[in-house]
Amino acid sequence: MTGLLILIPLALVLGLIGLGAFFWAMRNGQFDDPDGAAARILIDDEDRPE
Amino acid sequence: MVAQKAFPDLAETSVLSVPGAHCAGCMSKIERGLAEVAGVQGARVNLTSRTVTITHDASLDEHQLVGELAKIGFESKRRPRSVEKPYSAIKPLLGPLAVAAFAAMNIMLLSVSVWSGAEGSTRQMFHFISALIALPAVAYAGQPFFKSAWGALKHGRTNMDVPISIGVIIACGLSVYEVVVGGEHAWFDSALMLLAFLLAGRVLDAMMRDRARSAVDSLLGQAADGALVIREDAAPEWIAADDLQPGMVMRVAAGERLAADGAILNGSSRFDQSLLTGESKPIASHIGDMVLAGTLNLDAPVDVEVSHAGRDTTLAEIARLMEASTQNRSRYVRIADRAARLYAPAVHTLAAVAVVGWLVAGATLYQALVIGVAVLIITCPCALGLAVPVAQVVASGSLLRAGIMVKDGSALERLANVDRALFDKTGTLTLGQPVPDTATLDALSADEAAVALGLATHSRHPISRALSDALMARGVAAASIEGAGEQSGVGVSGAWNGLAVSLRRPESASSMGVGLEIEGYPTRLIPFADRLRDDANEALAQLGKLGIASSILSGDNPEAVAQVARETGLTGQAGASPADKQDAIARLQNSGRNVLMVGDGLNDGPALAAANASMAPGSASDVGMQAADFVFVQGAFASVPRAIRASRATMAVVKQNFVLAIGYNCLAVPLALLGYVTPLVAAAAMSLSSLIVVGNSLRLVRAAR
Numbered sequence: 023m024t025g026l027l028i029l030i031p032l033a034l035v036l037g038l039i040g041l042g043a044f045f046w047a048m049r050n051g052q053f054d055d056p057d058g059a060a061a062r063i064l065i066d067d068e069d070r071p072e
Numbered sequence: 073m074v075a076q077k078a079f080p081d082l083a084e085t086s087v088l089s090v091p092g093a094h095c096a097g098c099m100s101k102i103e104r105g106l107a108e109v110a111g112v113q114g115a116r117v118n119l120t121s122r123t124v125t126i127t128h129d130a131s132l133d134e135h136q137l138v139g140e141l142a143k144i145g146f147e148s149k150r151r152p153r154s155v156e157k158p159y160s161a162i163k164p165l166l167g168p169l170a171v172a173a174f175a176a177m178n179i180m181l182l183s184v185s186v187w188s189g190a191e192g193s194t195r196q197m198f199h200f201i202s203a204l205i206a207l208p209a210v211a212y213a214g215q216p217f218f219k220s221a222w223g224a225l226k227h228g229r230t231n232m233d234v235p236i237s238i239g240v241i242i243a244c245g246l247s248v249y250e251v252v253v254g255g256e257h258a259w260f261d262s263a264l265m266l267l268a269f270l271l272a273g274r275v276l277d278a279m280m281r282d283r284a285r286s287a288v289d290s291l292l293g294q295a296a297d298g299a300l301v302i303r304e305d306a307a308p309e310w311i312a313a314d315d316l317q318p319g320m321v322m323r324v325a326a327g328e329r330l331a332a333d334g335a336i337l338n339g340s341s342r343f344d345q346s347l348l349t350g351e352s353k354p355i356a357s358h359i360g361d362m363v364l365a366g367t368l369n370l371d372a373p374v375d376v377e378v379s380h381a382g383r384d385t386t387l388a389e390i391a392r393l394m395e396a397s398t399q400n401r402s403r404y405v406r407i408a409d410r411a412a413r414l415y416a417p418a419v420h421t422l423a424a425v426a427v428v429g430w431l432v433a434g435a436t437l438y439q440a441l442v443i444g445v446a447v448l449i450i451t452c453p454c455a456l457g458l459a460v461p462v463a464q465v466v467a468s469g470s471l472l473r474a475g476i477m478v479k480d481g482s483a484l485e486r487l488a489n490v491d492r493a494l495f496d497k498t499g500t501l502t503l504g505q506p507v508p509d510t511a512t513l514d515a516l517s518a519d520e521a522a523v524a525l526g527l528a529t530h531s532r533h534p535i536s537r538a539l540s541d542a543l544m545a546r547g548v549a550a551a552s553i554e555g556a557g558e559q560s561g562v563g564v565s566g567a568w569n570g571l572a573v574s575l576r577r578p579e580s581a582s583s584m585g586v587g588l589e590i591e592g593y594p595t596r597l598i599p600f601a602d603r604l605r606d607d608a609n610e611a612l613a614q615l616g617k618l619g620i621a622s623s624i625l626s627g628d629n630p631e632a633v634a635q636v637a638r639e640t641g642l643t644g645q646a647g648a649s650p651a652d653k654q655d656a657i658a659r660l661q662n663s664g665r666n667v668l669m670v671g672d673g674l675n676d677g678p679a680l681a682a683a684n685a686s687m688a689p690g691s692a693s694d695v696g697m698q699a700a701d702f703v704f705v706q707g708a709f710a711s712v713p714r715a716i717r718a719s720r721a722t723m724a725v726v727k728q729n730f731v732l733a734i735g736y737n738c739l740a741v742p743l744a745l746l747g748y749v750t751p752l753v754a755a756a757a758m759s760l761s762s763l764i765v766v767g768n769s770l771r772l773v774r775a776a777r
Contacts, residue, residue, distance in 0.1 A: 026194075030201065034178060041174045048166055058119030064096035 083113060086126045086134045088141065088148040093122055098146070105144035106137075124148070135298070135310045161278035168213040169271040175209035176264035180755075183261040187752045199251045199258045206260035210244055213267050216274070232412040232457055235419055239452035240266060246445045257442075262449055262754045269762050270457045277461040277481060280468045299324065299331040302375065316381040324369045324376055326533050332365050333385045338375035344368040344534075366674055370534060371577070406482045407723075408460045411730060415456065423447040426745050439747075446749040450740045455761040459729035462769040467722040467776070474776040476704045476711050476718075483701030485726075487685040487719040489666045493615055493712075494657065494683070496671035497626035497636050497644070501608050501709075504672060504691060506535065506600035508542050508586075513598070516588075520596060522551035524588050527564045527575040530556040535586055535600060536564065536575070563587075604639050605709045612640055614713035618720075620668070625653055627675050653679035670712060672696045687712060718775040725772055729765045736761040 047053065093102060099117040102124055106115035111129040118125065126137055134150045141148040182198040190198060214237070221233035243259040250258050298312040299322035308323065313331040316322070321337060324330055330343075342354035345367045354370050357363055363376060365385040427444035431437065461481065468478040478484060495501050516524065525548050528540035553573065556566035563576030563586070571591040578587045578597060585599040615622055624644030626633045633646035645656065653669075657679055660667050669676065669683035672692035680686035680699035688700035697703050704711035740757050743749050 030182075033181065034201075034205070037174055037178055041170060044170045045167065048163070048170075053162075053166070055118040055120045058099065058117060061096040061099060061119055065100040 083127045084130055084132075086128065086137055086150075087123050088126065088134065088137060088150060089121075089123050090117070090141065090146050090148045091122055092146050093117055093119060093124070102141070102144060102146060106140065109140050112137075112140075133310070161281055162275055165216060165271060165275050165278055168216060169268065169275055171209050172213035172264055172268040172271055175205050175213070176261065176268045178205055179261045179264055183258075183751065183755070186258075195256075196251075196254050199247075202258055202260045203248060203251050206244065206247070206264055210240060210263060210267065213264075213271065214240055217267070217270070230412060230416045231409050232415075234412070235416045235448075236266070236270065236452060236457065238420070239263075239448050242445050243449050246442065257751050259445075259449060259751050259754070262452075262751060262758065265755060265758060266452055266454050269454050269758075273458045273461040276465040280465045280478065281480065313381070316378055318378050318381060320378045320381075322376050322378060323373060325373045326369055326371055327537075329368050330363055330365050330376065332376075332378045332381040334363060334376040334378040334380075336361050336363060336374050337377050339372055341369050341371040341374050344370055368534070406460070407485055407726060408456075411456065419448070419451045422451070422741065422745075429745075430747075443744070443747045446747070446754070447741060447744045449754055450744040450749055450757065451737050452758075454758050455733035455736060455765045456730065458762055458765050458769075459733050460726050462766050463722050463725045463729060463772060466769050466772040467718055467725075470773055470776040471702075471715060471718055474711070474714060475708070476702055476715050476776065479701055479703070483685060484719040484722050486666075487668065487701070487716060488723040490668040490685055490716065491620055492660055492665040493620050493622040493668040493670065494625040494653075494660075494679070495622060495642070496669075496673060496676045496679075497624055497628050497633055498602065499672040499691060500670050500676075500689060501624065501636055501640065502602045502604050504602065504689075506538055507603050508539050509599045509601065512596070513542060513546065516596065518548075519551070520588060520590065520593070521546070521548045523553070523568050523573050523590055524575065524598075525549075526551040526553040526568065527556065527566065527573060527588075530566070531558045531564045531575075533558075538600065539575075539586065539598070604636065608709045609640060611709040611711075611713050612642065614710070615716070618713060618716055620716070625656055625669075625671075625679070627653075627673075650675045650678045654682045657682045668712075668716075671700075687715065714776055718772075721775045722772060725769055729768055732764055732768060733761060736764075 052059075090098075090102065093099060099119060102117050103115050106112050106124070106126060109132075111132045113127045113129070115124055115126045117123070124141075128137070138148050138150065179202045182202050186195050186198055217233045217236050217240070220231065221237040224231045224234060240263045243263040247258040247260050247263075250256070298310055299316060300308050301311045301316070301320050301322050302308045303321075311320070311322075316332045322331065322334070326341070336357055336359050338359065340356070340358040342356045343363055344354050345364065357374075362379070363374075365380075423444045426447050427440045430440035430443055435443075464478075464481045464484055467484060468481075471478055498504050513521070521543055525540055525543040528536040528543065529550055530553065531537075551568055553566035553568055556564060558564045563574055565572070565574035565576070567573065568590070572589075573591065574589045576587050576589065578585050585597055588596040588598060612622055622642055624633060624637055624640075624642050625648055626636075626644060626646055627648050627650075628646060630646040633644045636642075637644040645652075648656065653676065657667050657669060661684070666684045669679045669686045670688070671680055671686070672689050673696060676688075676696055677699045680688065680696060685702075686700040687702040687704065688696040690697075690703055690705035692700070692703070702711075702715055704715070736757065740749070743753070
């Protein structure tokens with residue numbers, strides 16, 4: 023029984039952290055350009071001035 | 073975005089659409105190229121919507137940025153005001169979906185332990201925790217359904233969201249009661265799983281519409297968005313179409329579209345009015361003649377005094393005709409809502425009958441109510457809610473890969489019923505632009521072809537561009553031309569290996585074409601004509617096999633229509649104004665036909681909006697593309713029968729899905745009526761029926777083949 027008391031809140035907290043992260047990502051515009059995000063990894067920007 | 077914050081006063085943000093951007097290389101080329109331009113602080117490409125957001129000084133305007141992008145090698149357009157802030161249908165649904173999925177999974181975890189035998193205080197605690205998670209989650213994630221159901225009920229109608237909302241609310245209400253009295257069954261998992269499944273279906277549906285819309289938006293903006301206005305006391309200035317005023321004088325270069333109606337002050341040229349009237353033959357206009365917004369200046373630069381601008385142009389008049397007919401189409405009732413009209417009352421009656429029946433049979437009020445609720449939950453249209461969107465999403469994805477964009481899910485339903493097709497001529501059955509005669513190009517020697525290409529690349533005139541496209545497609549390499557110069561209205565001339573060469577307009581203005589002159593060679597005349605699309609005849613034959621009669625409905629003159637009618641073997645109506653086209657469609661609809669309109673021009677806009685379903689080629693005018701349900705981007709005319717076949721296959725699958733979903737209900741309802749349905753049975757049955765429906769819909773992956 024004591025195991026449950028620890029594990030259930032733990033499971034819920036972890037789940038909530040995931041949910042919170044998803045909402046943060048949505049507000050932050052991470053889903054604005056899914057195709058571009060997939061392609062950006064291929065940009066070879068060694069010679070970028072910055 | 074960072075740059076914008078750093079220079080709050082200096083920076084302006086412009087969004088341009090870049091239809092040509094499609095890979096990582098394009099993104100980096102555009103972003104780096106723009107970063108090197110003086111005054112640009114930052115640029116970021118959005119590949120999904122094919123746009124680039126540029127932060128820049130106030131010293132640059134969008135017109136200059138378009139020029140800079142052209143130097144980098146990308147064609148770009150300013151976005152029309154209406155699409156500057158694209159509305160996304162997905163965003164408002166993602167939050168509810170995440171919450172519903174989170175809550176459903178956690179509650180399922182607790183429910184599994186209850187099902188596997190947790191008892192007494194453990195079960196009570198698990199039910200209590202479930203309630204804590206479920207109630208706020210349902211209140212948040214259920215909103216899209218509750219709002220839509222309430223909206224329908226307020227107007228005395230019913231839709232699929234009504235039984236969904238009632239089912240979810242009653243399941244939660246009963247479960248709360250069970251928690252309070254320490255009962256055996258809580259239904260929170262069913263309620264949230266239902267919401268999660270249905271939201272997933274809607275997100276898919278929204279994704280399809282967003283993708284199609286952004287694809288179409290990136291094609292928009294072909295009409296002139298402004299004009300170079302000349303004044304006596306100041307340098308010429310680029311003024312946006314909306315800000316043009318009567319009395320201003322605009323200079324229109326050859327190859328540009330007019331942004332407003334007006335009278336020619338200076339110069340004379342020929343104008344292509346095909347966008348407005350469907351008439352393919354260029355009209356010669358001289359000083360004092362009226363010219364219309366949206367027409368293409370073909371030959372020489374002219375100065376035009378604006379007489380009507382913005383909302384007063386002929387263009388705007390057509391837009392008004394169109395608005396009126398769009399309202400007609402909104403009366404179409406989608407198949408899911410038609411099903412809901414029958415389904416919701418049937419289910420609610422059944423639940424009521426169950427309660428009354430058990431009371432009569434001697435059960436307690438509580439027992440009778442639990443059974444009634446079980447009936448409502450088991451009949452909650454989970455699979456039914458997925459039946460239509462999943463099939464349509466899979467089919468539209470397949471069509472998108474085949475180059476056909478579906479702008480609206482209900483369009484597939486409407487297209488499946490079509491039994492009569494009308495085609496515009498210019499730009500739809502034909503390519504809509506003059507192409508050089510193939511036989512003449514075959515007859516050119518290698519040198520002649522190379523010189524013609526070399527000269528043509530020095531001009532932006534539509535004829536030159538068509539010639540260079542055709543020659544390049546044949547693999548001709550351009551000869552280098554020294555001292556090439558364009559004389560507007562006449563042609564391009566230069567020197568090749570010391571010989572004087574030129575491409576010029578033929579003396580007789582009656583036919584469209586270009587003369588190739590090379591010193592010491594005979595002059596070659598290359599005729600230009602609008603040509604039938606390559607696969608038009610084959611596609612029309614396929615339409616015939618699908619049981620669809622076709623005919624031509626064109627605004628062009630009778631001779632031009634007669635020629636295309638001969639080539640395609642169709643009957644045709646010529647000289648039809650936008651209002652005539654609308655009438656022709658209304659007549660067919662009144663005689664009980666479901667009409668498909670395929671057209672591209674502005675003059676087809678009202679007809680496209682009035683028809684039961686409509687398609688436009690990707691080369692169509694903005695208006696045509698916005699009015700049409702389907703836009704096919706590849707030149708292939710075979711897209712028309714292909715889309716019809718795919719939509720019929722989709723409707724077949726949708727109907728199978730309904731049979732599967734309702735069949736499942738027929739099996740489950742007797743169990744519920746007899747009181748055998750527990751939360752475990754409900755959860756298993758609901759998932760199973762949803763999986764079957766999704767699996768069946770996935771067969772449409774190859775629908776557009």
